Amino acid sequence: GQNIDQPTEMTATEGAIVQINCTYQTSGFNGLFWYQQHAGEAPTFLSYNVLDGLEEKGRFSSFLSRSKGYSYLLLKELQMKDSASYLCAVRDRGNMLTFGGGTRLMVKP
Amino acid sequence: DVKVTQSSRYLVKRTGEKVFLECVQDMDHENMFWYRQDPGLGLRLIYFSYDVKMKEKGDIPEGYSVSREKKERFSLILESASTNQTSMYLCASSYPRLASSYEQYFGPGTRLTVT
Numbered sequence: 001g002q003n004i005d006q007p008t009e010m011t012a013t014e015g016a017i018v019q020i021n022c023t024y025q026t027s028g029f030n031g032l033f034w035y036q037q038h039a040g041e042a043p044t045f046l047s048y049n050v051l052d053g054l055e056e057k058g059r060f061s062s063f064l065s066r067s068k069g070y071s072y073l074l075l076k077e078l079q080m081k082d083s084a085s086y087l088c089a090v091r092d093r094g095n096m097l098t099f100g101g102g103t104r105l106m107v108k109p
Numbered sequence: 110d111v112k113v114t115q116s117s118r119y120l121v122k123r124t125g126e127k128v129f130l131e132c133v134q135d136m137d138h139e140n141m142f143w144y145r146q147d148p149g150l151g152l153r154l155i156y157f158s159y160d161v162k163m164k165e166k167g168d169i170p171e172g173y174s175v176s177r178e179k180k181e182r183f184s185l186i187l188e189s190a191s192t193n194q195t196s197m198y199l200c201a202s203s204y205p206r207l208a209s210s211y212e213q214y215f216g217p218g219t220r221l222t223v224t
Contacts, residue, residue: 043215
């Protein structure tokens with residue numbers, strides 16, 4: 001089985017940097033995903049990590065350490081529209097995704 | 110763009126009713142999934158299908174069944190709705206596992222209330 005932990009809520013200021021952590025304990029591992037979900041909308045794909053290291057995509061970066069069972073999503077130059085829930089998900093060897101509870105990020109002016 | 114559509118955004122049903130939730134995708138994806146999303150619990154997989162007429166149980170299949178008669182359509186069935194099935198239901202689809210990132214594309218969700 002899988003166990004995925006991430007903080008329930010975070011608050012940050014517009015223009016700042018925020019890091020959302022995700023730790024996982026899994027029986028198998030075949031990649032980690034981050035999704036963004038605005039209230040009342042579908043989750044949308046942000047990033048995918050399968051090897052250790054940092055993947056950068058514009059203002060968003062995602063980091064993975066497989067030995068530590070740890071990932072983070074880094075959001076730079078925060079904008080009000082970044083207020084959303086951020087979902088960490090692990091793909092097991094069976095190719096199903098298991099999601100964490102999600103982190104609700106509130107960006108304040 | 111990939112499009113995943115769900116038959117209803119909001120649905121209210123009575124306890125004991127049979128409920129059908131429909132999902133259609135237009136990208137010829139082999140894999141389709143049904144999740145429910147509840148506060149604090151995240152998305153939990155109910156069932157998935159990797160081909161027509163094929164299905165696999167997810168983490169919480171009890172009280173649900175599925176049907177996949179055509180590649181583009183995946184239906185979730187609540188045989189006898191109960192109040193603890195009040196939730197947001199999300200459908201997703203993806204390419205098969207050989208695709209590098211195996212990204213899942215989600216529909217807009219159906220908020221089901223069982224009274």
